[in-house]
Amino acid sequence: MSALVQDSFDLEKQLISSPSPEQADQLTEPGVLAAPGSGHAAKGYSGIADHSTPAHAFLEHTTSIMFPILFVPNVYFSFDRLYELELLWLGALAIPLALVLGDFVGGLVHWAADTYFSEDTPVVGPALIKPFREHHLYPRDITTHTFVSIVGNVCILAIPILSLCLYLLWITQHGLLAFAILWTSLMTAATVATNVFHKWAHQEKPSALVRWLQRMRLVLEPRHHQVHHTEPFKMHYCITNGWLNPLLNKIGFFRKLEAGLRSLGIETTNTRNSCDTVRT
Numbered sequence: 001m002s003a004l005v006q007d008s009f010d011l012e013k014q015l016i017s018s019p020s021p022e023q024a025d026q027l028t029e030p031g032v033l034a035a036p037g038s039g040h041a042a043k044g045y046s047g048i049a050d051h052s053t054p055a056h057a058f059l060e061h062t063t064s065i066m067f068p069i070l071f072v073p074n075v076y077f078s079f080d081r082l083y084e085l086e087l088l089w090l091g092a093l094a095i096p097l098a099l100v101l102g103d104f105v106g107g108l109v110h111w112a113a114d115t116y117f118s119e120d121t122p123v124v125g126p127a128l129i130k131p132f133r134e135h136h137l138y139p140r141d142i143t144t145h146t147f148v149s150i151v152g153n154v155c156i157l158a159i160p161i162l163s164l165c166l167y168l169l170w171i172t173q174h175g176l177l178a179f180a181i182l183w184t185s186l187m188t189a190a191t192v193a194t195n196v197f198h199k200w201a202h203q204e205k206p207s208a209l210v211r212w213l214q215r216m217r218l219v220l221e222p223r224h225h226q227v228h229h230t231e232p233f234k235m236h237y238c239i240t241n242g243w244l245n246p247l248l249n250k251i252g253f254f255r256k257l258e259a260g261l262r263s264l265g266i267e268t269t270n271t272r273n274s275c276d277t278v279r280t
């Protein structure tokens with residue numbers, strides 16, 4: 001196990017149990033970090049309103065409306081198909097698998113956005129890279145964003161997938177395909193919900209129900225997520241429920257992926273360092 005991974009376990013353990021005086025200086029409450037050397041807690045808000053271009057906002061709104069319209073029939077008809085084939089147990093299996101896969105897919109996208117490309121990269125730069133990188137500087141900003149701006153980006157990606165799933169359900173009767181479509185549909189719901197769970201992890205005063213869900217680790221737990229916002233800023237990329245973070249840390253998954261891509265000539269563009277902390 002690398003020193004980095006060991007450090008992550010130690011850090012999370014300490015954050016969850018009893019932060020040291022040094023960490024207490026750095027970590028005031030979930031989502032709020034003090035700038036190193038500043039000696040005081042930063043608020044984590046930029047004070048700048050979130051803006052999408054008119055075209056992007058239109059896409060976010062239309063796909064957010066279309067998501068339940070496509071999601072519900074996918075789940076209904078795939079469950080119905082499994083029921084007909086007396087494979088309903090596969091339906092029950094699809095739920096935890098979808099939560100795990102959603103956590104993984106969200107983590108993979110988050111890692112890619114944190115590690116590669118730049119805010120100037122065409123299409124993905126302003127839509128994906130910029131929001132993730134600005135979030136590191138102003139983690140509380142996410143709590144001020146509207147529901148559609150939180151879920152819209154993922155809905156844009158989910159709509160073609162759900163459309164294809166519905167088409168496949170329409171033309172085939174295969175039980176395993178129904179299982180795969182149910183799993184995929186539930187996974188898209190988990191990834192759409194990811195930024196809602198991420199927002200909750202940064203809220204100053206989440207509701208009692210949200211706090212219970214976080215305590216149960218059914219959604220992203222704030223102190224678990226705080227490891228991602230703490231130096232060396234290179235772990236805990238999974239932000240749906242964070243279930244996969246310990247495993248991915250342990251096997252050095254993202255570092256190995258970076259090494260593999262480096263061997264293909266693809267270098268990281270991440271310049272995140274100790275200066276890249278919350279701004280006041």
Ligand SMILES: [Zn+2]
Nearest residue numbers: 110114132228
């Ligand atoms: Zn990040």
Ligand SMILES: [Zn+2]
Nearest residue numbers: 135139198225
């Ligand atoms: Zn965060």
